Amino acid sequence: MSSAAIKPIEQEDAYVTRLPSGERWLERKDPVVWSEWRPGAPLALDQVKKFERDGFLVLEDIFLPGEIDALIEESARLRSDATKLHQESLVTEPGTDDVRTIFDLDLQSEVFSRLAEDVRISEPVRFLLDDEIYVHQSRLNYKPGLTGKEFYWHSDFETWHAEDGMPRMRAISASILLTDNDALNGPLMLMPGSQNTFIACAGETPEDNHKTSLKQQKVGVPSAEALSKLAQDHGIEYAAGKKGTVILFDCNTMHGSNGNITPYPRSNAFFVYNAWSNQLEAPFGAAKPRPNFLGRRNPEEPVTLREGHIESTE
């Protein structure tokens, strides 16, 4: 399997997208859950069924309060000391210097690296994907209160496939809430069941699209009609919960979040786990791949699963 930036002529594309001819709906060609459930699996049978049906699953109370505190402390430290981070990995709130996203989170923080490997997250993900896993992308999201902007609806896989070269739908995102989230402060909204439809998006990818798409996505976005129909077919749920709650969701589940005028910020750590066998090829819908902090190429080895508790490094 090649990870070269030049697209091989014979590269097979199961999910053609960025279509000059206009949007198309395709059926998903990959399983959502890759393992057969068995007693002793790291998720209960009904959790696995729920993930398969809805394309997401919420895990509550899997961390101790002290562990959550350590993660929050670390995230405050990173944001206040952002000058020490790779500047390319930072996204600021439009119009301000406030750090909205820190990419390469596990590579820039021991505590979050430890979190990415924690069995309470990594083992269920490895089970659902039935493969060794590696971190395709990681980030710390911070949506401030009062002025937090929305993230419009999208399938992550559409972008990862088109712009990073992820071949198949065999990746799962884990969002670990670092603030209490309710319906009003811009929680993650998902369309349950939408993971089974691939919306091949209209329009060709502009060069260096990621430089603007991280602030506001314009290509790789379904049409208003498609979103209305998807919502009508599937409804919209939101994943709220106390800090420490973990939301696992499939790479193709349609999701987004509203802006947030409440004074309550919303923050989470975010790890995308890709199956080891699903490593990046040449992009399927862009001239060159996005930078490594957005889609990691040539990982050295799979995630090592770690047991025990997360502790502050101080």
Place this chain on the structure above:
Amino acid sequence: MSSAAIKPIEQEDAYVTRLPSGERWLERKDPVVWSEWRPGAPLALDQVKKFERDGFLVLEDIFLPGEIDALIEESARLRSDATKLHQESLVTEPGTDDVRTIFDLDLQSEVFSRLAEDVRISEPVRFLLDDEIYVHQSRLNYKPGLTGKEFYWHSDFETWHAEDGMPRMRAISASILLTDNDALNGPLMLMPGSQNTFIACAGETPEDNHKTSLKQQKVGVPSAEALSKLAQDHGIEYAAGKKGTVILFDCNTMHGSNGNITPYPRSNAFFVYNAWSNQLEAPFGAAKPRPNFLGRRNPEEPVTLREGHIESTE
């Protein structure tokens, strides 16, 4: 009582605002509920107590389904035929021609005029204000799905006092939901109890402020610190409900609404009732009053309370 545009030198100002010297917090000097409750009053005692404590009250199931249908039909008709309306009374969604707001709603539609007079709304309001009432402002709000923008936090009274010359806090807004509203499609959010504090805002009013403030308010907005403290003191609730639900709220209750990326639009009819004895004077914080469609001057007579059912005019 003068309603001239020139501010009398001796005009008494109970709520000085638009302060060059910066924001100030003042205690409310007016009752929230002006009547004494008595058996036979148009609201139950616990409803009156709730309004007094929280600064808002939700009335459910007061209309028949056919009445709600008639209102929704009429609102669709108005929006689709907007060229027939006074162009000044229309506000469009930033960047599009879609009608977001139609002011002077009761003056441009028989059906909505009838709604404004309906005893199921007007009688409770007249009771709470203990006075004859008139419509200070009326509008149809339509926040489209997918792209609906937020309305930032504000006290209506602050603007009505500063820019329209409303002397005292003796006005109540009624929002009649024309779409089902839930937590995700940008519902009205309120800070219960905030009606008892007047936040005198920093900054002087620019000329013709209303021409931009209807799209995005920049003056008459509390600081981030004030909003954070108010939310900490009072919390935030949201008023959701089925179409037909009515939300009554005091003129000084801090409120706002998030943007809405769900495909579900949010629409409501909105009437501001002012006490007859509280008619507009010269503006307290602006060089000249806003146009009549934003703050009605010299009303001819109080609202006539109408019983019976609302019907389509067709």
